[in-house]
Amino acid sequence: MHPSPPGAAAPSAHPQPKSPRDLFVSFTWLALQGFGGVLAIVQREMVEKKRWLTPEQFLEDWAVAQVMPGPNVINLALMIGDRYFGLRGAVAAVAGMLAIPLVVILVLAVLYAHYAANPQVAAALRGMGAVSGGLIAATGVKLIPQLRKHPLGFATCLAFVALVFGAIALFKLPLGWVLLAVGGVACAWTWRRIAA
Amino acid sequence: MSQMTIAMQWHDWLALFGQYLLLSLLSISGAITTVPDMHRYLVTQHGWLTDAQFSSSVAIAQAAPGPNVLFVALMGWNVGLNAGGGIGAGPGAWLLGFFGLLVTMVGIMLPSTTLTYLATRWGHRNRDRRGVRAFKQGMAPVVVGLLIATGWVLAAGNHAGDAPAWHLWLLTAVAALIVWRTRIHLLWLLGAGALLGAVGFV
Numbered sequence: 001m002h003p004s005p006p007g008a009a010a011p012s013a014h015p016q017p018k019s020p021r022d023l024f025v026s027f028t029w030l031a032l033q034g035f036g037g038v039l040a041i042v043q044r045e046m047v048e049k050k051r052w053l054t055p056e057q058f059l060e061d062w063a064v065a066q067v068m069p070g071p072n073v074i075n076l077a078l079m080i081g082d083r084y085f086g087l088r089g090a091v092a093a094v095a096g097m098l099a100i101p102l103v104v105i106l107v108l109a110v111l112y113a114h115y116a117a118n119p120q121v122a123a124a125l126r127g128m129g130a131v132s133g134g135l136i137a138a139t140g141v142k143l144i145p146q147l148r149k150h151p152l153g154f155a156t157c158l159a160f161v162a163l164v165f166g167a168i169a170l171f172k173l174p175l176g177w178v179l180l181a182v183g184g185v186a187c188a189w190t191w192r193r194i195a196a
Numbered sequence: 197m198s199q200m201t202i203a204m205q206w207h208d209w210l211a212l213f214g215q216y217l218l219l220s221l222l223s224i225s226g227a228i229t230t231v232p233d234m235h236r237y238l239v240t241q242h243g244w245l246t247d248a249q250f251s252s253s254v255a256i257a258q259a260a261p262g263p264n265v266l267f268v269a270l271m272g273w274n275v276g277l278n279a280g281g282g283i284g285a286g287p288g289a290w291l292l293g294f295f296g297l298l299v300t301m302v303g304i305m306l307p308s309t310t311l312t313y314l315a316t317r318w319g320h321r322n323r324d325r326r327g328v329r330a331f332k333q334g335m336a337p338v339v340v341g342l343l344i345a346t347g348w349v350l351a352a353g354n355h356a357g358d359a360p361a362w363h364l365w366l367l368t369a370v371a372a373l374i375v376w377r378t379r380i381h382l383l384w385l386l387g388a389g390a391l392l393g394a395v396g397f398v
Binding site: 032034064065066069071075087100105106114120125129131132133134135137143144146150152160161165175179183186189194 | 219222255263311313344351352369392
């Protein structure tokens, strides 16, 4: 995403990636540090260390990356790469995020398959699976306080949260229909509540 | 963990690809929110993956470095391996594994990245529009509900057989509580989960 029309941005007041290759290497390095999620690492590397983004730019880019479909951090890498080198930069940044980590994860999967017959290994992974379910659920719970400022009001938001949870987790309805129906109602209702 | 052998026709691969293309567009707030639907599709509806393969794909991707979306690659890899007769079946199975990986990863990435690439400029220019704001804010409670449901489905997938194991749920709940209340590094929690599993607690 482009922060502003050409010319309106402060002309390279802060450091920039040197080339698509620089983007690829930087994002590879960043991704390899991100155990259990990359977002915190993106913030540390892009804003604090390399300073390719100001904190304000980061927040704004992150909001958009989150609203767009697709993996958030991939969207963010795409936007940053695109800003500096257009399509080439976007491809370089996304490739950096995925290529080497993909090799690492395949090696882990093969190792795992080799030892999967070992009941202790299977039990260890079952334990990790139980934990990772908890991690993801907690990520959602942590976002609940953000809904207090929501135009629909906190109680209505909680009702929507419960509705989506019930539809997906308990009744196992297809995601597309749930998003279309519940998301559509939530967006239309919000539209009516906020001023033009 | 149980390997299983499945038969995949070309139209099955096409259906898998189509499903991931669709999920890519539905993955508002991250690919992880489409996990329940992947489970419904791959495990419940088609039986292309076992429950154990499904949750281990997610668990390995969580424990490994890199973006979490790589669990999608592992699901495709496992479907391919199952179609090829398991990892021990030789080069043919590995090739099918890579093919499956390609099918799911390209599927989950292509629509969303294209859309993001094209739409971010427009969205940024029009960020003050009522429609854009209504979409961003209206989706917020939906996204929260999806995340919690995802955690639930993942945790439930670990329960083999009919009897739900209370100590697995306990572990999930305690992990969620710790993440919610502290800033401890996630890797410690995953490590603790692995250790509790290995010593036979879960």
